[in-house]
Amino acid sequence: MYRSHSCGELRASHINTEVTLAGWVQKSRDKGFMVWVDLRDRYGITQLIFDEERTPKEMMEKAKSLGREFVIQVTGTVIDREAKNAKMPTGDVEVLVSKLEILNASVTPPFTIEDKTDGGEDIRMKYRYLDIRRNPVKDSLIFRHKVAMEVRKYLSDQEFIEVETPYLIKSTPEGARDFVVPSRMNEGQFYALPQSPQTFKQLLMVGGMDKYFQIVKCFRDEDLRADRQPEFTQIDCEMAFVEQEDILNVFEGLTRHLLKEVNNVEVEKFPRMLYDDAMRLYGNDKPDIRFGMEFGELNAVTQHKDFGVFNSAELVVGIAVPGGNAYTRKEIDNIIKWVKRPQVGALGMIYARVNEDGTFKSSVDKFYDQEDLAKWAEITGAKPGDLVCVLSGETNKVRAQLSALRMELAERLGLRDPKVFAPLWVIDFPLLELDEETGHYHAMHHPFTSPKPGQMELLDTDPGAVKANAYDLVLNGNEIGGGSIRIHDKQMQATMLKHLGFSEEDAKAQFGFLMDAFEYGAPPHGGLAFGLDRLVAILGGQETIRDFIAFPKNNSGRDVMIDAPAFIDDDQLKELSLRLDIQA
Numbered sequence: 001m002y003r004s005h006s007c008g009e010l011r012a013s014h015i016n017t018e019v020t021l022a023g024w025v026q027k028s029r030d031k032g033f034m035v036w037v038d039l040r041d042r043y044g045i046t047q048l049i050f051d052e053e054r055t056p057k058e059m060m061e062k063a064k065s066l067g068r069e070f071v072i073q074v075t076g077t078v079i080d081r082e083a084k085n086a087k088m089p090t091g092d093v094e095v096l097v098s099k100l101e102i103l104n105a106s107v108t109p110p111f112t113i114e115d116k117t118d119g120g121e122d123i124r125m126k127y128r129y130l131d132i133r134r135n136p137v138k139d140s141l142i143f144r145h146k147v148a149m150e151v152r153k154y155l156s157d158q159e160f161i162e163v164e165t166p167y168l169i170k171s172t173p174e175g176a177r178d179f180v181v182p183s184r185m186n187e188g189q190f191y192a193l194p195q196s197p198q199t200f201k202q203l204l205m206v207g208g209m210d211k212y213f214q215i216v217k218c219f220r221d222e223d224l225r226a227d228r229q230p231e232f233t234q235i236d237c238e239m240a241f242v243e244q245e246d247i248l249n250v251f252e253g254l255t256r257h258l259l260k261e262v263n264n265v266e267v268e269k270f271p272r273m274l275y276d277d278a279m280r281l282y283g284n285d286k287p288d289i290r291f292g293m294e295f296g297e298l299n300a301v302t303q304h305k306d307f308g309v310f311n312s313a314e315l316v317v318g319i320a321v322p323g324g325n326a327y328t329r330k331e332i333d334n335i336i337k338w339v340k341r342p343q344v345g346a347l348g349m350i351y352a353r354v355n356e357d358g359t360f361k362s363s364v365d366k367f368y369d370q371e372d373l374a375k376w377a378e379i380t381g382a383k384p385g386d387l388v389c390v391l392s393g394e395t396n397k398v399r400a401q402l403s404a405l406r407m408e409l410a411e412r413l414g415l416r417d418p419k420v421f422a423p424l425w426v427i428d429f430p431l432l433e434l435d436e437e438t439g440h441y442h443a444m445h446h447p448f449t450s451p452k453p454g455q456m457e458l459l460d461t462d463p464g465a466v467k468a469n470a471y472d473l474v475l476n477g478n479e480i481g482g483g484s485i486r487i488h489d490k491q492m493q494a495t496m497l498k499h500l501g502f503s504e505e506d507a508k509a510q511f512g513f514l515m516d517a518f519e520y521g522a523p524p525h526g527g528l529a530f531g532l533d534r535l536v537a538i539l540g541g542q543e544t545i546r547d548f549i550a551f552p553k554n555n556s557g558r559d560v561m562i563d564a565p566a567f568i569d570d571d572q573l574k575e576l577s578l579r580l581d582i583q584a
Helices: 057-064 121-126 135-157 198-206 244-263 275-282 329-339 370-380 395-412 490-499 504-518 532-539 570-575
Strands: 018-030 034-041 044-051 071-080 093-104 180-182 190-192 211-219 231-240 272-274 315-321 350-354 360-362 387-393 423-427 432-434 441-443 470-475 478-485 525-531
Touching: 018 044, 018 093, 034 057, 044 057, 044 071, 057 093, 135 211, 135 244, 135 532, 198 211, 198 231, 198 504, 198 525, 231 244, 231 532, 244 423, 244 470, 244 478, 244 525, 244 532, 272 275, 275 395, 275 423, 315 370, 315 395, 329 387, 329 395, 350 370, 360 370, 370 387, 387 395, 470 525, 478 532, 490 504, 525 532
Parallel strands: 044 093, 272 423
Antiparallel strands: 018 034, 018 071, 034 044, 071 093, 180 190, 211 231, 231 525, 315 387, 350 360, 350 387, 423 470, 432 441, 470 478, 478 525
């Protein structure tokens, strides 16, 4: 064996023990007559000592030649460390080396392998295998493993069975573009990589598996935002003979288990919030409820004066910023500039200061008196010392704009504590969304989501009013899981696809295998999928998922380490019956 102990294992109880260690040189300090080397592996760091009084001259020279990230093996005796380091678990001891072997030399790394590195993100992505040696990344990957193990433990104890489903499947419309894979043996035909195992997990319910889960890779060829990946991991789950409440209870249990076992946090309350209320009070369907600043709709108390901006607006809505009256005029002007950024898109912002004496001072004092402004404060819940921020415009747009402002101000005020966890179920989503460009409806979740009981007939008369038997689990302003009760009846599924614009022929071609299965005694079923990457990041106190993925891609969907995607040669193209037609 290359080692008898790890570099994080040795303690005072090992003094006078001969050990063999192997790892990477973190750093060395050459004092001429003495050389100290910090040896690192996944488990920690042990200090090595080479002393010219006790170390042969040839080995001493070899020790002096060691550079950062050299891979070495040493044998020596554990001795008491004179200058102890209380910050290191191994800080009471060091190893007096009697044998040194260089297993592999290293060129100078492009950035320092330390917790606080001098490497920018681009260079660390290119040399990700070096970045993984750093404690923040290494610990994040170990943390991810711990979460995954606790997921498997909890679900297995609940009698779920882990079943693998295929990666090479048929392309079906599920909301995003598919990644496609050409088939050499079936000329001109293509597999698709799964956006989710949706139809397969439903077929497993038809197959009688009753409770299924899988920690599975999913693929979506969509325009990437700052914290998305083209390939991501789901905790995918499905249950038979269940209603919505059964599923919510099981996965509340899983979330509680993870918070307790991973974070040592007890969370009892999982509030339920209607989708319509989430949009009305927070402007989005994944509200962060660790803090207040709920929306107050102000149409009734603003559209009675001669202020045209408000009078012409579909919605006038505000929030109370706690302590915001302390902002200077310059700080408020900067907030106004922030909401006018293209990413937010507001045309401006009206504000009202709530003074400590109960009086008000607003940017529209010309139009609104003290009595008016008092109503603004009452509706938004503003107290003396607060600031009321008001936006107006088209309902959906202004809600999204104020939601972005709410989150930004909460960040500035330190209200988004990563050590505080506030889960929330959002339920009763619309079944369909209207595409304003085409005028057609599409499924808000996916085509297999069932409507709420008794609402199927509304599809013919008022499709936008139909609620889905669907639910999202939100944690700290992030959707960490979502699911629905599925359609399990062939005729209902055919009706749903018809309303989504599928012809009978298209429905059969795309989903005939699933609807055929429904004719063989499909049980009522439903499920939920967690986004593992996002869940792990939030449990780890982070907003970004990248450090919790071993080999992530950049914002352009490229792996800059292996330089993928890449062109393939002409022989491969010919073998796959493909010809490139790249437009300049």
